[in-house]
Amino acid sequence: xxxxxxxxxxxLVGSSTFKISARTKELESLGLDIIHFEIGDPDFNTPxxxxxxxxxxxxxxxxxxxxxxxxxxxxxAICQSTFDSLGWEPAIDQVVVAPAKSFIYFVVKALVxxxxxxxxxDPSYSSYFSTFDFIGVxxxxxxxxxxxxxKMKVADLEKVITPECRLLILNSPxxxxxxxxxxxxxxxIYKLCQKNNIYILSLSDEIYSKMVYDKPHESIxxxxxxxxxxxxLNGFSKAYAMTxxxxxxxxxxxxxxxxxxxxxxxxxSNVPPxxxxxxxxxxxxxxxxxxxxxxxxxxxxxILVDGINAIPSISCILPEGAFxxxxxxKETGMTSLEFSKLALDKAGVAVLPGTDxxxxxxxxxxxxxxxxxxxxxxxxxxxxxxxxNKV
Numbered sequence: 001x002x003x004x005x006x007x008x009x010x011x012l013v014g015s016s017t018f019k020i021s022a023r024t025k026e027l028e029s030l031g032l033d034i035i036h037f038e039i040g041d042p043d044f045n046t047p048x049x050x051x052x053x054x055x056x057x058x059x060x061x062x063x064x065x066x067x068x069x070x071x072x073x074x075x076x077a078i079c080q081s082t083f084d085s086l087g088w089e090p091a092i093d094q095v096v097v098a099p100a101k102s103f104i105y106f107v108v109k110a111l112v113x114x115x116x117x118x119x120x121x122d123p124s125y126s127s128y129f130s131t132f133d134f135i136g137v138x139x140x141x142x143x144x145x146x147x148x149x150x151k152m153k154v155a156d157l158e159k160v161i162t163p164e165c166r167l168l169i170l171n172s173p174x175x176x177x178x179x180x181x182x183x184x185x186x187x188x189i190y191k192l193c194q195k196n197n198i199y200i201l202s203l204s205d206e207i208y209s210k211m212v213y214d215k216p217h218e219s220i221x222x223x224x225x226x227x228x229x230x231x232x233l234n235g236f237s238k239a240y241a242m243t244x245x246x247x248x249x250x251x252x253x254x255x256x257x258x259x260x261x262x263x264x265x266x267x268x269s270n271v272p273p274x275x276x277x278x279x280x281x282x283x284x285x286x287x288x289x290x291x292x293x294x295x296x297x298x299x300x301x302x303i304l305v306d307g308i309n310a311i312p313s314i315s316c317i318l319p320e321g322a323f324x325x326x327x328x329x330k331e332t333g334m335t336s337l338e339f340s341k342l343a344l345d346k347a348g349v350a351v352l353p354g355t356d357x358x359x360x361x362x363x364x365x366x367x368x369x370x371x372x373x374x375x376x377x378x379x380x381x382x383x384x385x386x387x388x389n390k391v
Contacts, residue, residue: 008134008136011130011133011134012130012134013130020038020039020340020344020350020352021036021038021039021350023344023350024036024038024344024350027344027348032348033348034344034348034349034350035348035349035350035371035375035376035378035379035382036350036368036371036375037349037350037351037352037366037367037368037369037371037379038350038351038352038368039368039370040175040238040322040323040324040368040370041243041368041370042238042241042243042293042297042323042370043370043371043372044241044289044293045241046240046241046242046245047240047241047282047285047286047289049281049285049286050240050242050278050281050282050285051278052281053277053278053280053281054274054275054277054278054281056277057273057274057277057278058274062273062274062277063272063273063274064273065269065270066270066273066276067270068261068262068264068265068268068269068270069095069096069097069257069260069261069264070095070096070097070098070249070270070271070276071097071273071276071277072092073276073277073280074097074249074276074277074279074280074283075092075095075097075249076092077279077280077283077284078090078095078097078234078249078251078283079091079092079095080283080284081283082232082251085210085217086219086221086222087222088221088222088225090225090226090251091254093254093257093258094226094227094251094252094253094254094257095249095250095251095257096249096250096252096257096260096261096264097247097248097249097264097270097271097276097279098248098249098250098260098264098268098271099246099247099248099268099271100233100234100235100236100237100246100247100248100249101127101246101248102248102264102267102268103233103248103250103260104127104128104131104169104201104203104233105131105134105135106250106260106263106264107167107201107231107233107250107252107256107260108131108132108135108137108167108201109135109263110256110259110260110263111166111167111199111256112135112137112166112167113137113166114135114136114137115136115137115138115164116137116138116164116165116166117137117138117139117140117162117164117165117166118132118137118138118139118140118165118166118167118168118169119139119140119142119157119160119161119165119167119168119169119198120132120139120140120141120142120168120169121141121142121143121144121152121169121171121174121358122141122142122143122144122357122358122359122360122361123144123150123176123177123326123354123357123358123360123361123364124144124169124171124174124175124176124357124358125171125175125176125203125357126356126357126358128169129358138164140160140161140162140165141160141358141360142156142157142159142160143156143360144174144177144179144360146317146328149179149317149320150174150177150178150179150317150326151172151179151180151181151182151185152170152171152172152181152185152189153185154185154188154189154192157189157192158192161192161196161198165196165198166198166199167198167199167200167201168189168193168198168199168200168201169201169203170189170200170201170202170203170220171203172186172220172321173211173212173319173320173321173322174321174322175322175324175357176324176326176352176354176357176361176364176366177319177324177326178319178320178321178322178323178324178325178326179319179320179321180212180215180320180321181218182218183218186218186219186220186223187223189220190220190223190224190230193229194228194229197229198229199229199230199231200220200229200230200231201231201233202219202220202221202230202231202232202233203233210238210239210290210294211238211239211293211294211297211321211322211323212320212321213294213297213298213301213319213320213321214320215320217321219232221251226251226252226253227253227254228253229253231250231251231252231253231256232250232251232252233248233249233250234248234249234250234251235247235248235249236248236279236282238322238323239290239293240282240289240290241289241293242278242282245275245278245279246271246275247271247275247276247278247279297323297369297370299373300323300369300370300371300372300373300376301318301319301323301325301369303369303373303376303377303380304316304325304367304369304376304380305318305319305325307376307377307380307381307384308325308327308367308380308383310380310384311380311383311384311387311388312331312387313329313331313332313387314327314328314329314331314332314383314387315327315328315331316328323368323369323370324366324367324368324369325366325367325369326354326361326364326365326366327351327364327365327366327367328363328364329363329364329365330363332387335353335355335362335363336353336354336355336361336362336363336364336365337353337355339351339353339365340352340353340365342386343365343383343386346386347382347383347385347386348382349379349382349383349386351365351366351367352365352366352367353365353366354366367379
């Protein structure tokens with residue numbers, strides 16, 4: 001039967017990350033051993049006290065509707081956590097709870113009309129571009145370059161600003177590059193957005209804020225405490241190994257937070273309360289798991305980057321945050337997609353082509369170092385053998 005989908009529905013395409021992950025699982029079902037570098041899902045378990053809290057919450061009957069913007073206990077914990085990590089405390093009414101990824105759609109839909117523009121880096125998280133297409137807004141691209149360590153430069157940002165620009169999506173630490181923008185550059189970016197009346201969605205910045213290596217995390221929100229134009233998107237997926245819980249939150253100027261709360265009410269109703277109570281336990285409970293996670297990820301990063309840079313035809317700069325390495329494969333003569341297919345089919349190594357993150361990702365592949373050091377070493381050895389024609 002032919003289906004007459006709406007024009008908006010026809011714009012929807014699935015994430016290549018999940019498509020490649022599905023392909024790897026298919027190969028594994030055939031008995032092949034695959035090294036997984038393709039998806040950013042840490043191989044750590046959710047802390048036991050967080051799980052226990054969710055179970056206890058279920059048993060006491062926390063299974064009903066709650067405030068669409070989030071339960072008070074979680075929003076209060078978010079305010080305190082923000083103060084502890086960033087040095088300023090939002091008002092309760094600035095905080096809205098929902099699955100983190102949904103806020104990309106909600107914020108763009110709330111602030112940008114069809115035909116207006118969002119400024120975004122290239123390469124960057126692929127869901128941004130899908131969201132823009134679905135809503136009907138334009139993307140103003142700021143290219144990121146390896147010579148600048150993939151950091152957004154103020155001069156490059158200034159070049160793309162036009163009167164139709166309503167929102168800047170900022171990535172620091174960045175996905176897929178792991179790049180971290182300096183506090184000085186963040187201040188200049190904020191001034192430029194203030195001058196041009198552009199909102200700032202600080203997304204990957206906060207999702208990976210607890211995963212910055214060798215330096216303190218700096219947030220652009222320090223310039224207005226999310227009271228004027230900055231909107232923070234944060235979540236529990238990465239730092240607390242809660243990817244499957246789908247719990248996140250936004251901190252925004254109060255009037256914007258009200259609109260986001262209405263969107264949550266309309267589309268989701270509310271995040272299940274037992275999951276929200278688990279979030280409270282994550283924020284207020286023992287934080288030693290995060291320092292252990294950071295230590296382990298740094299070790300994995302160093303093993304991966306050192307291994308990649310020992311292979312003659314590929315290279316990688318050291319990521320300063322998150323858990324991704326953006327590997328330059330230009331000397332192989334292959335496109336990003338060709339390299340990814342060859343690595344999976346011939347070496348059993350799953351990576352993502354850089355073009356999944358924008359046209360500027362051509363010549364690169366992304367590797368997530370979220371698997372064990374033994375598997376990282378094995379994956380690097382397989383790539384080395386492949387590229388040295390030993391496979």
